[in-house]
Amino acid sequence: MTTAFQNVGKAFGNVQALNDLNLALRPGELTALLGPNGAGKTTAISLLLGLAQPTTGTVEVLGGNPARDDIRARIGSMPQESALPLGLTVQEALELFASFYPVPLSVSEVLSLADLTSLARRRAGQLSGGQKRRLAFALAIIGNPELLLIDEPTTGMDAQSRAAFWAAMEGLKAQGRTILLTTHYLEEAEKTADRVVIMNAGRILADDTPENLRSAMRGTRVSFRSELVQAEVQRLPGASAVVVDAGGRAELQTETPEALLSALVQTGTSFSELEVTRATLEEAYLRLTA
Ligand SMILES: Nc1ncnc2c1ncn2[C@@H]1O[C@H](COP(=O)(O)OP(=O)(O)OP(=O)(O)O)[C@@H](O)[C@H]1O
Ligand SMILES: [Mg+2]
Structure with missing residues (x-):
């Protein structure tokens, strides 16, 4: 079930957001994508989600085209800026999202994974910034996805929520899911990431294990x-x-x-x-x- 970019270029007008990107994601691995603002991280994720088409090259997601409905149902995503159903409680939002998927995780399990159990009855619109990020994470995993695409998950999360988030990542990895995560916090990612991919200006500068990267540089x-x-x-x-x-x-x-x-x-x-x-x-x- 290949998920890969092959010689992918993506241009927005005269902005070359991605340049000859080659990257394959592997099941059971967490790949951390790093790079300064504007490096192309979110653009790469939007191609995997089928929200945008590559200008050149090919994008394969779980062995197929990400625009296909059956493939889309096997992807969970946590966008950099997520629109949440503000009027619903955390519990209701999770129940609603669970109803979109054939074999969702249980709401109680996801509440616990996202450290939201005590907030289950709070309305999404009444959550703090970091709590909203935790709800966005919970909504990303409720569908029991094989591929998880997570854009800057821990921005705004406190230390305890970050620890809970990374523990959940370890568990999801151990279940053989494929995870791509972007972050600006290298030290935080390196403990859990199997691979670190560093991008700048749409190009990959380094792609290796955290250990190799550290010794190579x-x-x-x-x-x-x-x-x-x-x-x-x-x-x-x-x-x-x-x-x-x-x-x-x-x-x-x-x-x-x-x-x-x-x-x-x-x-x-x-x-x-x-x-x-x-x-x-x-x-x-x-x-x-x-
Ligand atoms: N829809 C769009 N139209 C025009 N330009 C865009 C569009 N989306 C992204 N870009 C440009 O493409 C480049 C890559 O943007 P992208 O959002 O992928 O960066 P990023 O690595 O996610 O950055 P950040 O760390 O700030 O989230 C930027 O120069 C951005 O301005
Ligand atoms: Mg981004």
């Missing part, structure tokens, strides 16, 4: 205080992204910290407050999309 951050000025720090071998502030505190990135530190010692300058830390995945991401 391994960088070390070095900082120290000295009398060296910006140009001198920049001359240290392997130094990049150098910033020296007015107080003489230098910060830089390097892939060869040993060579850099030995060159620093050889300058004969005295330095203090030396700190050497492994760059985080977040920093690697920022470098990639800069």
Whole structure:
């Protein structure tokens, strides 16, 4: 049951939102799609939902065309901005949505997965922002979907709801569902994601496991205080992204910290407050999309 983009381009007028996108989603895997605003993440999801057609290339969803009704019934989606049935209670909204699907999950199970059990009788229009996101998530999974498309799920959720959300993701993954999720929170996604796909300007810059991505982009951050000025720090071998502030505190990135530190010692300058830390995945991401 293939879900894949093959050489997909999508243009809106003269905006090329997607450029030669190739990506296949696998059952039981959670793929996290990351990228700055306007990278093309929501556009990619709208193609999988059949809400828009690719300008070039092909999009296959669960082995077929996403515009087909039988395929559509096997997809659950949580849009970036969702319109909720504001007059209905949480329970009623879930019952209504469940009635659209042949084999829905039970409302009580979904209430629990979305951490909404205590809010079941509250009307959707009376939920807080984060609670509304939880209802949107509950509506996305009520149909017992094989493919889940989730656009920025945790934006606006508090720490407890985020934890509940990620726990639900683990459970849905273990049931063999295919999950594509977009997020701006890399550190949060990397624990649950099997794959991280980083996009910018409609193109994929990286597509790998969180572990491989971290080691492939391994960088070390070095900082120290000295009398060296910006140009001198920049001359240290392997130094990049150098910033020296007015107080003489230098910060830089390097892939060869040993060579850099030995060159620093050889300058004969005295330095203090030396700190050497492994760059985080977040920093690697920022470098990639800069
Ligand atoms: N219907 C549309 N008409 C014209 N341009 C569009 C349309 N939809 C998206 N775009 C443009 O396509 C590009 C990709 O937009 P998209 O919504 O896919 O980005 P995104 O990665 O989801 O960003 P964000 O992180 O802000 O949600 C942007 O430049 C956007 O302005
Ligand atoms: Mg978006």
